[in-house]
Amino acid sequence: MIDEPELKQIAYLAKLLIADGQSEKTAADLNNILQLAEKLATADTSKISPMAHPLQMTQRLRADEVSEKDQSELFQSIAPKTEKRHYLVPTVIE
Amino acid sequence: MHTKTIVELAEGLRNKEFSSVELTQNYLRRIEKSDLNAFITVTAELALAQAQAADDKIAQGKSGILTGIPYAHKDIFCSKGVKTSAGSKMLDNFISPYDSTVSHRLNQADLVMLGKANMDEFAMGSTTENSYFGKTLNPWDAKKVPGGSSGGSAAAVAGGLSCFATGTDTGGSIRQPASLCGITGLKPTYGRVSRYGIIAYASSLDQAGPMTKTAEDAALVLNAMAGFDAKDSTSAEQAAPDYTKNLQDSIKGLRIGLPKEFFSDGLDSAVAAEIMAAVKGFEGMGAEVQEVSLPNSKYAIPTYYIVAPCECSSNLSRMDGVRFGHRAANPKDLEDLYLRSRTEGFGEEVKRRIMIGTYALSAGYYDEYYLKAQKTRHLITDDFAQAFKKVDVIMGPVSPTTAWDLGAIKDPVSMYLADIYTLSANLAGATCSAPRFLSIQTVLAVPVAVPNSKLWAVAAVCAAEVKDWIVPSVAVTKK
Numbered sequence: 083m084i085d086e087p088e089l090k091q092i093a094y095l096a097k098l099l100i101a102d103g104q105s106e107k108t109a110a111d112l113n114n115i116l117q118l119a120e121k122l123a124t125a126d127t128s129k130i131s132p133m134a135h136p137l138q139m140t141q142r143l144r145a146d147e148v149s150e151k152d153q154s155e156l157f158q159s160i161a162p163k164t165e166k167r168h169y170l171v172p173t174v175i176e
Numbered sequence: 177m178h179t180k181t182i183v184e185l186a187e188g189l190r191n192k193e194f195s196s197v198e199l200t201q202n203y204l205r206r207i208e209k210s211d212l213n214a215f216i217t218v219t220a221e222l223a224l225a226q227a228q229a230a231d232d233k234i235a236q237g238k239s240g241i242l243t244g245i246p247y248a249h250k251d252i253f254c255s256k257g258v259k260t261s262a263g264s265k266m267l268d269n270f271i272s273p274y275d276s277t278v279s280h281r282l283n284q285a286d287l288v289m290l291g292k293a294n295m296d297e298f299a300m301g302s303t304t305e306n307s308y309f310g311k312t313l314n315p316w317d318a319k320k321v322p323g324g325s326s327g328g329s330a331a332a333v334a335g336g337l338s339c340f341a342t343g344t345d346t347g348g349s350i351r352q353p354a355s356l357c358g359i360t361g362l363k364p365t366y367g368r369v370s371r372y373g374i375i376a377y378a379s380s381l382d383q384a385g386p387m388t389k390t391a392e393d394a395a396l397v398l399n400a401m402a403g404f405d406a407k408d409s410t411s412a413e414q415a416a417p418d419y420t421k422n423l424q425d426s427i428k429g430l431r432i433g434l435p436k437e438f439f440s441d442g443l444d445s446a447v448a449a450e451i452m453a454a455v456k457g458f459e460g461m462g463a464e465v466q467e468v469s470l471p472n473s474k475y476a477i478p479t480y481y482i483v484a485p486c487e488c489s490s491n492l493s494r495m496d497g498v499r500f501g502h503r504a505a506n507p508k509d510l511e512d513l514y515l516r517s518r519t520e521g522f523g524e525e526v527k528r529r530i531m532i533g534t535y536a537l538s539a540g541y542y543d544e545y546y547l548k549a550q551k552t553r554h555l556i557t558d559d560f561a562q563a564f565k566k567v568d569v570i571m572g573p574v575s576p577t578t579a580w581d582l583g584a585i586k587d588p589v590s591m592y593l594a595d596i597y598t599l600s601a602n603l604a605g606a607t608c609s610a611p612r613f614l615s616i617q618t619v620l621a622v623p624v625a626v627p628n629s630k631l632w633a634v635a636a637v638c639a640a641e642v643k644d645w646i647v648p649s650v651a652v653t654k655k
Contacts, residue, residue, distance in 0.1 A: 132550030
């Protein structure tokens with residue numbers, strides 16, 4: 083079961099903030115969902131391999147050739163902040 | 177005009193009874209007057225330009241069956257130059273710089289996009305109440321939910337605001353709103369329809385398909401949507417069949433399986449009666465009905481609600497306020513930018529699923545939750561393979577009840593329980609390896625009216641991947 087310190091850790095890993103006074107409700111909601119998942123423990127899967135994906139296929143390869151023209155200007159036109167073809171974020175290293 | 181099917185409208189356009197521009201104007205007027213909130217964005221100018229281009233093609237004798245037909249496009253498909261929000265504040269300012277493959281193919285078919293349909297945020301929900309742009313109402317009863325996540329699409333079709341719509345289905349998001357709004361919805365085989373340019377929720381489950389008035393229309397639209405796409409690394413490398421080819425085939429001798437687990441206590445008796453009446457109808461036409469068992473379907477809900485959140489927690493990590501989407505004002509450092517952009521941009525249900533996924537994928541819990549769920553997913557898939565050794569199609573309910581009141585279900589877990597009959601098919605998805613070739617793939621929802629109410633129940637028809645073309649053919653026979 084998720085307690086408050088663990089909730090803080092999960093939220094931090096998920097890069098989310100829990101609003102003041104919401105920790106208890108959020109933890110309760112998550113614990114209810116995990117309680118639902120506890121049913122899985124009753125399934126005998128000792129001889130079962132995990133299934134990550136419905137298609138049993140290998141990654142396709144392609145020739146090492148340029149297949150798309152440079153569209154960085156178009157893609158950067160919807161970015162919140164750019165400068166000289168770079169995406170801008172707050173200073174990381176002084 | 178707004179009650180006609182694709183086939184009927186195509187005939188009207190061909191016979192010059194009306195033009196595509198007139199048809200489009202009619203739908204745009206209906207959308208403007210509507211209070212269903214089925215659309216996030218209405219693209220009137222674009223629609224009229226596409227309609228004019230379609231009329232020109234019809235005049236030149238170069239038209240196809242879909243030329244000039246107006247539709248609603250779920251707001252999860254990237255449409256070049258048009259806002260594509262996925263129902264989220266996070267993407268409220270996202271003008272897509274490119275077309276999804278589905279958008280491209282529908283444009284190639286000369287269809288007319290009326291606008292982008294409302295949906296639960298990032299396709300997470302079963303009622304369309306989780307949209308940042310407000311809830312959508314059920315056209316049959318405005319106090320009821322239309323289902324979700326493709327609720328805007330279903331309401332647009334049922335409410336006569338578009339001839340058909342597109343949807344995506346990760347755990348029932350095409351079939352369930354089709355059921356609650358009384359239309360036809362088809363979740364194709366995983367890998368049949370390209371996921372390129374569809375905003376990802378859970379990549380091993382997401383699949384796009386048509387939402388229409390009839391099975392015949394669904395087959396026509398699926399023909400335009402389906403097929404291999406090199407841009408999607410999970411696209412099935414095989415030619416899609418012509419889904420209209422076998423529509424008139426007899427169903428004499430068709431083996432229908434009814435999973436006993438799907439007709440148990442939780443199923444509303446009125447819904448059960450209507451589904452069984454539909455089954456009887458098929459039996460009367462020569463189909464052979466037998467009971468089958470999907471014993472591991474009891475694990476479908478917990479399996480799905482671990483697998484899907486794990487995949488979404490990874491997929492949605494790209495929303496960070498740097499390259500596109502919502503960015504918090506005046507971040508004090510990079511971490512603050514990430515934390516506040518994501519916290520402000522995502523709604524409550526999305527945050528919940530991201531956190532469950534983050535937890536289940538973390539070092540101490542990976543084996544207990546994610547690995548375990550991958551194994552139970554395998555069990556569920558094997559059940560379908562066993563069932564399809566005995567029957568050609570599986571039939572059953574889509575939703576345990578008809579549409580419920582808006583706001584009636586507030587607790588997340590209670591909402592998840594409503595997905596009981598749809599999740600298994602997504603989990604089994606498209607197992608194409610030789611030993612499990614016969615796995616549940618294509619699922620179609622066929623509407624049946626519930627007497628003495630304005631509401632609908634839907635019978636699902638599922639078929640194995642190797643003959644997924646049979647699904648519209650079975651459904652159309654019922655007309």
